[in-house]
Amino acid sequence: AQSVTQLGSHVSVSEGALVLLRCNYSSSVPPYLFWYVQYPNQGLQLLLKYTTGATLVKGINGFEAEFKKSETSFHLTKPSAHMSDAAEYFCAAGYNNNDMRFGAGTRLTVKP
C-alpha cells in the first residue's frame, strides 16, 4: 500500500541552525508531493509542492524541499531556523485527486 513516512516525530534545533525534516514515500510511480505546516489550533497550510519539473522546490517562509526519485524522498530544509518556525510539519503524497496520503507529522521545536 502507498504510504508516507516521516522519520522523527520530534525534531529540536537551535535558533539559526539548519532545519532538516525527512520524508519518504512508497510508490513505484512518483506522486505529487507536498509539505504542510500546522500551528496550534489551526488547520494545515501549504508550504510547498512538487508536481513536475525542477526537483528543488522553494516554498514560503524560507523553506525548500528536494525531490529525489532514486531515494523516494522529499526532505524539507531551511538554512536558518527562526522561533516562529516552531510547529508541526506534515509531508503528503497525492496519487490522484482523491488519494492524498499524509505522514504522521514531525513536531519542530526551536530553542533560543
Place this chain on the structure above:
Amino acid sequence: ETGVTQTPRHLVMGMTNKKSLKCEQHLGHNAMYWYKQSAKKPLELMFVYNFKEQTENNSVPSRFSPECPNSSHLFLHLHTLQPEDSALYLCASSQLTGELFFGEGSRLTVL
C-alpha cells in the same frame, strides 16, 4: 470571507447528542474532504465529495454522516458518538491539482 471556513471551532457533546459540523469554501473548488486528526496518528481521510457526489467513504462508522448540498458546502452530522471520536475534524477543498486547502478545524470533545 476567503478560503475554507469551519464552524463551530469547538464542540462538546454527550454520547446521545446529535450535532453537525459545517464547512464552507469560497475558492470555487470542485472537491471537498473531511479528515480526522487524532493525537499521535496520521490524518485520516473520512469522506470525499467531487461535484457534490460522494466518491470515497473510508470505512467510516455510520454514526458519522456527511452531506454535500452543493459544491461550496459540506456538513458532517454526528450522532451517538463515542469518547474515542474526540478529535480535530478538518475540512479541505481542492481542484484537480490535488493541493488541499484546509479550514482551521472543529475541535470535538465527546463526553
